[in-house]
Every structure is written in C-alpha cells, then in structure tokens.
Amino acid sequence: MNTIRKDNSSVTDEMIMNRIYVIRGQKVMIDVDLAELYQLDSVHFSNEIQSHVNRFPDELIIELNDEDFNFLWRQNRELKSSICKKEIHIAFTERAIPMLSFILNSDMVLKVNSRVISIFNHLKHTLDNYPNVGLE
Secondary structure (H helix, E strand, O other), X not given: OOOOOOOOOOXXXXXXXXXXXXXXXXXXXXXXXXXXXXXXXHHHHXXXXXXXXXXXOHHHEEEOOHHHHHHHHHHOHHHHHHOOXXXXXXXXXXXXXXXXXXXXXXXXXXXXXXXXXXXXXXXXXXXXXXXXXXXX
C-alpha cells in the first residue's frame, strides 16, 4: 500500500489513515472527517445521513456520547482544537462506509470509499499478523 499515494481527488492514504479511530472497540470514521474527505459541506452530509439513517443497522453506526468524544480526543489531540464537539454526531464502522456510496451519489465518494475500504482491509490484515497489537 502506498502510504502517501495521491489520486485525482488529492486525498491521500495518509489522510484517510489519520482519520480512523477506535471507538467502543471498533475501527470507525467520524462524520465530519468523511464529509471533508468527500469534499462535501458537513451540514449537507449530516442532513443526507439523517434522512437515510434508517438504512443503517444499529451495529454499523455509533451515535457518539461524551465518553466517546473524550476517547476520540485522546487518540487525536488536534481534533479537539479543529472540530467543535457539537459538529461530531456519528461514527461509521468499516461495514457502514460502502453504504455511504449509495446515499451520497458522487464520483468523489466512490473514489474515496474505494481507498477507505482498501485501508481498512490493510489494517485488518496487519492486525491479524500481529495479534499482540490490540485495540484499546
């Protein structure tokens, strides 16, 4: 995997990897980060997700609480200064990411999701090869 690979969208693998967090023992990506990677307005992104939230089984999305926010900030201290707590609402598990392609009909979403899925797979294989490296 090319860690700093760029494609036409200028979204690098490193940009994606830096936006993968662990919440409640699952690798997730948060709504504001995905909106940024998709180059969508975060309000538009949130509205689209809210209008289609019933398409996501409960185990695929996590509505974040205060404890989750604190855990996010421990994983990425820059997050606290760059994003207001009120802006973050939902975390999407690895299995929810492909579903976003059906809701957010855009070429950018398809391109980014292709990279995101590849990176999640790479992380899974890496963690499988190093069982002593666990999720907190």
